[in-house]
Amino acid sequence: LLKDENSEAALRLFPSDAIARAKLLLKNIGSIGAYSHSQGIPHIRENVAKFIEERDGHAADPSKIYLTQGASAGVQLTLQMIVEHSKVGIMIPIPQYPLYTATLAVLDANPVPYYLDEAKGWGLTTEELARSLSDAKRRGIETRALVIINPGNPTGQVLSEENMRDIIRFCKDNKIILLADEVYQTNIYLPKERPFHSFKKVLKSMGPEFDGFELISYHSISKGMIGECGRRGGYFECEGLDESVLEQIYKISSISLCPNVQGQIMVDLMVNPPKKGDPSFEQYKKEYDDIYYSLIKRAHKLENTFNSLEGCTCNSADGAMYLFPQIRLPKKAIEAARAAGKEPDQFYCLAMLESTGVCMVAGSGFGQVEGTAHFRSTFLPQPELFDEFCGGIQKFHASFMDKYRD
Amino acid sequence: LLKDENSEAALRLFPSDAIARAKLLLKNIGSIGAYSHSQGIPHIRENVAKFIEERDGHAADPSKIYLTQGASAGVQLTLQMIVEHSKVGIMIPIPQYPLYTATLAVLDANPVPYYLDEAKGWGLTTEELARSLSDAKRRGIETRALVIINPGNPTGQVLSEENMRDIIRFCKDNKIILLADEVYQTNIYLPKERPFHSFKKVLKSMGPEFDGFELISYHSISKGMIGECGRRGGYFECEGLDESVLEQIYKISSISLCPNVQGQIMVDLMVNPPKKGDPSFEQYKKEYDDIYYSLIKRAHKLENTFNSLEGCTCNSADGAMYLFPQIRLPKKAIEAARAAGKEPDQFYCLAMLESTGVCMVAGSGFGQVEGTAHFRSTFLPQPELFDEFCGGIQKFHASFMDKYRD
Numbered sequence: 001l002l003k004d005e006n007s008e009a010a011l012r013l014f015p016s017d018a019i020a021r022a023k024l025l026l027k028n029i030g031s032i033g034a035y036s037h038s039q040g041i042p043h044i045r046e047n048v049a050k051f052i053e054e055r056d057g058h059a060a061d062p063s064k065i066y067l068t069q070g071a072s073a074g075v076q077l078t079l080q081m082i083v084e085h086s087k088v089g090i091m092i093p094i095p096q097y098p099l100y101t102a103t104l105a106v107l108d109a110n111p112v113p114y115y116l117d118e119a120k121g122w123g124l125t126t127e128e129l130a131r132s133l134s135d136a137k138r139r140g141i142e143t144r145a146l147v148i149i150n151p152g153n154p155t156g157q158v159l160s161e162e163n164m165r166d167i168i169r170f171c172k173d174n175k176i177i178l179l180a181d182e183v184y185q186t187n188i189y190l191p192k193e194r195p196f197h198s199f200k201k202v203l204k205s206m207g208p209e210f211d212g213f214e215l216i217s218y219h220s221i222s223k224g225m226i227g228e229c230g231r232r233g234g235y236f237e238c239e240g241l242d243e244s245v246l247e248q249i250y251k252i253s254s255i256s257l258c259p260n261v262q263g264q265i266m267v268d269l270m271v272n273p274p275k276k277g278d279p280s281f282e283q284y285k286k287e288y289d290d291i292y293y294s295l296i297k298r299a300h301k302l303e304n305t306f307n308s309l310e311g312c313t314c315n316s317a318d319g320a321m322y323l324f325p326q327i328r329l330p331k332k333a334i335e336a337a338r339a340a341g342k343e344p345d346q347f348y349c350l351a352m353l354e355s356t357g358v359c360m361v362a363g364s365g366f367g368q369v370e371g372t373a374h375f376r377s378t379f380l381p382q383p384e385l386f387d388e389f390c391g392g393i394q395k396f397h398a399s400f401m402d403k404y405r406d
Numbered sequence: 407l408l409k410d411e412n413s414e415a416a417l418r419l420f421p422s423d424a425i426a427r428a429k430l431l432l433k434n435i436g437s438i439g440a441y442s443h444s445q446g447i448p449h450i451r452e453n454v455a456k457f458i459e460e461r462d463g464h465a466a467d468p469s470k471i472y473l474t475q476g477a478s479a480g481v482q483l484t485l486q487m488i489v490e491h492s493k494v495g496i497m498i499p500i501p502q503y504p505l506y507t508a509t510l511a512v513l514d515a516n517p518v519p520y521y522l523d524e525a526k527g528w529g530l531t532t533e534e535l536a537r538s539l540s541d542a543k544r545r546g547i548e549t550r551a552l553v554i555i556n557p558g559n560p561t562g563q564v565l566s567e568e569n570m571r572d573i574i575r576f577c578k579d580n581k582i583i584l585l586a587d588e589v590y591q592t593n594i595y596l597p598k599e600r601p602f603h604s605f606k607k608v609l610k611s612m613g614p615e616f617d618g619f620e621l622i623s624y625h626s627i628s629k630g631m632i633g634e635c636g637r638r639g640g641y642f643e644c645e646g647l648d649e650s651v652l653e654q655i656y657k658i659s660s661i662s663l664c665p666n667v668q669g670q671i672m673v674d675l676m677v678n679p680p681k682k683g684d685p686s687f688e689q690y691k692k693e694y695d696d697i698y699y700s701l702i703k704r705a706h707k708l709e710n711t712f713n714s715l716e717g718c719t720c721n722s723a724d725g726a727m728y729l730f731p732q733i734r735l736p737k738k739a740i741e742a743a744r745a746a747g748k749e750p751d752q753f754y755c756l757a758m759l760e761s762t763g764v765c766m767v768a769g770s771g772f773g774q775v776e777g778t779a780h781f782r783s784t785f786l787p788q789p790e791l792f793d794e795f796c797g798g799i800q801k802f803h804a805s806f807m808d809k810y811r812d
Contacts, residue, residue: 232666260638
């Protein structure tokens with residue numbers, strides 16, 4: 001990696017385990033500037049498999065793991081493969097992260113919306129899934145896959161194991177591939193009441209009648225406590241897919257040659273972080289924990305802030321980086337919005353932006369039950385600014401309501 | 407960038423201009439770990455525009471430049487945008503780099519093949535372009551764009567300015583967007599006889615009647631003398647496209663959030679390399695020139711090697727990293743190939759691989775005039791192994807011909 005005369009200088013800049021890891025990676029990769037295997041560097045896929053095994057307690061196979069340039073790239077590639085013609089439908093949650101509607105629009109496929117149940121903490125009911133599927137059937141749409149975002153974006157819920165089993169059964173009964181967007185799996189803020197379970201783990205606990213169940217799970221370096229989103233790295237794991245389908249995924253991946261090697265290396269760092277005893281462990285653990293405990297604190301503080309607002313309710317901050325409160329706007333505000341040619345939720349968010357500088361995304365960007373108004377907020381503002389951030393929202397909301405209260 | 411106490415150590419590892427550049431980039435980017443502008447970091451797009459201006463002597467606009475994860479990603483994005491329905495056709499050269507046929511297959515669009523003229527040094531004739539276009543029309547295909555790879559892959563030719571003007575006129579007359587794959591623009595091995603001209607420059611020299619001509623040009627960090635292909639960086643520049651089309655390109659780019667930031671930084675290094683007087687200039691220039699002059703030498707040596715083989719002819723090594731010689735195989739060899747269930751060119755290449763360990767790609771992978779046989783070879787084996795490489799090919803070919811000569 002480094003010329004001998006430079007080793008001493010390098011050691012002053014980097015911990016010895018970081019240098020050892022760089023050497024090991026370089027040995028396995030050969031050259032950081034060259035194309036890698038189109039499916040991702042084998043050494044790194046092996047580490048991903050170990051990470052999954054440790055997380056789930058079930059075997060993972062590196063040959064069924066594909067490294068990607070972030071989860072978005074993985075979602076786009078697999079949806080492209082699943083969408084055979086313009087009558088294909090993909091079940092997506094409402095509210096949803098717009099990656100899904102945008103990708104389906106580009107592919108000329110049909111979103112088959114199912115609504116998350118706000119009254120049940122943004123959980124799913126199989127009744128609603130069945131309703132959504134049969135509505136699509138009536139429209140002549142062939143539903144091939146169901147997207148779940150867990151922990152939720154924009155809704156921030158973490159699904160219960162029981163709910164996940166229901167979903168898996170629903171997919172099995174209807175011969176639907178399950179696409180599990182699990183990029184927020186380490187952003188868990190009620191770890192005892194609402195722990196994260198991967199769909200892979202829950203599936204594997206359901207016994208041999210679910211062998212061959214088709215599941216694709218996505219993960220990313222962009223979230224969690226590392227949040228290295230600009231580096232574009234991630235992976236997806238395929239479970240139960242036919243060998244010939246895996247070959248086609250590899251073929252499509254190879255059109256783009258390979259995911260960027262630095263992003264692949266970041267995946268290695270994510271799935272195989274410094275271990276106790278490593279020189280960089282203490283610093284890693286401290287930075288990780290500082291971010292994690294601060295996010296927990298901010299998540300719950302923001303949830304409480306939203307629930308303190310007149311006419312506003314917010315489900316619990318289970319996970320991810322978002323809350324999606326519902327606001328019940330006064331008639332006067334709705335009329336003012338219509339007069340300004342805006343949706344009521346957009347009108348509210350624009351007023352907040354102008355008054356406080358805080359940018360919330362209106363619920364209509366994610367989808368919501370007709371006649372309701374929501375917005376998505378992150379809880380990412382820096383800890384030292386967070387009280388001011390929450391105070392600003394409260395102050396704005398009070399004055400907005402004073403202006404428009406019926 | 408670095409803590410003060412680390413500056414001294416850093417200076418022992420990196421030249422001061424490299425550190426200054428890193429600081430400037432960091433200042434303009436903000437964070438290397440965060441998402442950048444979906445179109446690419448503005449500071450880097452400005453440097454790309456300066457590079458294009460300096461290359462062509464014509465203005466370039468950073469707002470019409472899109473940074474990408476390599477040229478492949480740019481080609482896929484723009485073809486996706488152009489292919490509106492399954493009757494759309496895209497003219498592609500034969501032989502061609504398989505990115506184009508693969509992407510058109512995924513998009514369910516129609517390749518409209520035109521043949522490069524081997525007898526004219528793999529140049530294009532407008533007669534052949536017209537033939538190709540009217541054939542497509544007869545098949546009910548709406549041809550929307552024409553792909554040119556210049557310098558050529560797999561053919562290694564560099565087009566003359568006159569030939570380029572003909573192509574531009576053809577596209578204008580037929581209302582066809584020109585897609586110029588110019589990723590090998592610095593790999594030029596006969597710089598006096600066959601200099602590289604960008605299509606942008608040639609277009610701009612053709613006068614005001616060509617205002618509004620639609621051209622998209624692609625470039626990449628994967629080729630040239632840097633060859634940092636695993637880092638996935640590149641850009642495309644749009645010329646003459648309507649503002650509303652540019653907005654759609656931006657929208658589609660934003661689905662994937664942003665190109666990886668490290669790849670963008672490599673684009674900055676490519677378009678704005680160390681300048682004379684910079685501490686790292688001498689090393690940069692030496693490494694660059696060593697690679698360049700060695701590539702020139704290897705290109706011409708390999709061309710001569712192929713032309714020395716019985717029944718083999720090879721056009722001149724103008725540019726790119728490839729040669730695409732034609733081999734006239736004896737009947738006996740063709741019969742042996744058929745008996746083995748292989749195409750003759752594949753049979754030849756497999757025999758070479760088994761006998762020498764040298765991997766050539768059979769011409770049928772790129773397309774070729776029916777009944778002819780070619781193969782693609784790079785001239786990338788290391789200089790110290792190159793004589794052995796060429797000698798091995800000659801020895802293999804002689805014994806192959808001895809075995810199969812009619």
